[in-house]
Amino acid sequence: MDKIPVNIISGFLGCGKTTAILELLKRKSNDEKWAIVINEFGKVSIDSQTIRSSSKTGKIYEIAGGCICCSARGYFFENLSQILQSGNYSRIIIEPSGLGGIETVSEVVALIYELKLMPVICFIDMTCIESPRFQLNPVRRAQISKADILIFSKTDLVEDKMEQERLTSIFLKQFPEKSANLVQDNTQLANLLDINVPDELRINQYEMFSKVHKDLTDSHYKEVYYRFSPDTIFDPDLLSHGFNTSQFIIRGKGYIRTKNGWNLFNFTPSGCSFEPCLKKQQNQIVIILEESDFDGFQNLQKEVGNAIISVHS
Known part of the structure; x- marks a missing residue:
């Protein structure tokens, strides 16, 4: 076989x-x-x-x-x-x-x-x-x-x-x-x-790496997950500003609704990108950061909130 x-x-x-x-x-x-x-x-x-x-x-x-x-x-x-x-x-x-x-x-x-x-x-x-x-x-x-x-x-x-x-x-x-x-x-x-x-x-x-090093595990990182109703509208420029000016985010991604429709959102150290995507059931933003930086994510919460343009009912 x-x-x-x-x-x-x-x-x-x-x-x-x-x-x-x-x-x-x-x-x-x-x-x-x-x-x-x-x-x-x-x-x-x-x-x-x-x-x-x-x-x-x-x-x-x-x-x-x-x-x-x-x-x-x-x-x-x-x-x-x-x-x-x-x-x-x-x-x-x-x-x-x-x-x-x-x-x-x-x-x-x-x-x-x-x-x-x-x-x-x-x-x-x-x-x-x-x-x-x-x-x-x-x-x-x-x-x-x-x-x-x-x-x-x-x-x-x-x-x-x-x-x-x-x-x-x-x-x-x-x-x-x-x-x-x-x-x-x-x-x-x-x-x-x-x-x-x-x-x-x-x-x-x-x-060469047969012994597991204490730093080579996922326990040194944390995930923060934001979820918003599908009626929430984001400003991609304001959201990008919040991520680009942060010093502690390693990775960000998710699906957000903007005035122009739904977008796949990606953040890496090279910047933010937005690609059109199919309609989603909710806005989702996932952020990964080092555990030592976890206490600093409150500032990002404000930036994410500031990026919301409106919430349609």
Whole structure:
């Protein structure tokens, strides 16, 4: 029996994993049946909602409320077992939480005989390469160090080629051992799914991180969830101002209603974006921040409130 290839698409919060998976789903052939496992740190799964509403191809399995590398590991194993029981999948794509590690996810996949682990891909937000906060984050560093293939994302936000080369040079000074693993062109993603990585190379990579570091767990982060009635109207400019001026938010996302209709909202250190989306049952905003910054979110509550234009009855 042929084993089912499993691709782990990892990367820190807001690096573009979900966008990449959407592109893969658009390009896959109709005769392939994929299962998509989406793991979100918080209890609200915005990413799985986005993939469901944007693509009719692939079955989505949600694991919310913790990272599958630690607090949600049991649910992850159950999901993989459920996928195998449902049968006939030609590929499994796993998107771990942006706060999750790679090695434990890989170990669970390796425990199941019917599955074959393919190259572990890690996306790196090019706009965050010089951010001291991101450079020092142990979760991000571990994700990069343990990946088989590295791909820069958000290169469209750094249009100047010389600037891209400068940022690439800075990144390789931080991770000189990963120079051979770096793929500069993210349009090649579909061609990278089936590359074989020698088991010896993968084992050596994971042995470097065989001991779980206390900083490599999701317990150091908190989620704040705001929910508003569907009649609440937001000003995207005011909401962007609140997020862009905050010093403690790592990631923000959700669905909001504006004067121009419903939008998928995304915040990363590179800024805020708003994309038109289908009508939702309610406004939802999810914010992730470090636990040490949790006391400061009251200021953001005011900013979110200030962004409300009106509430229609």
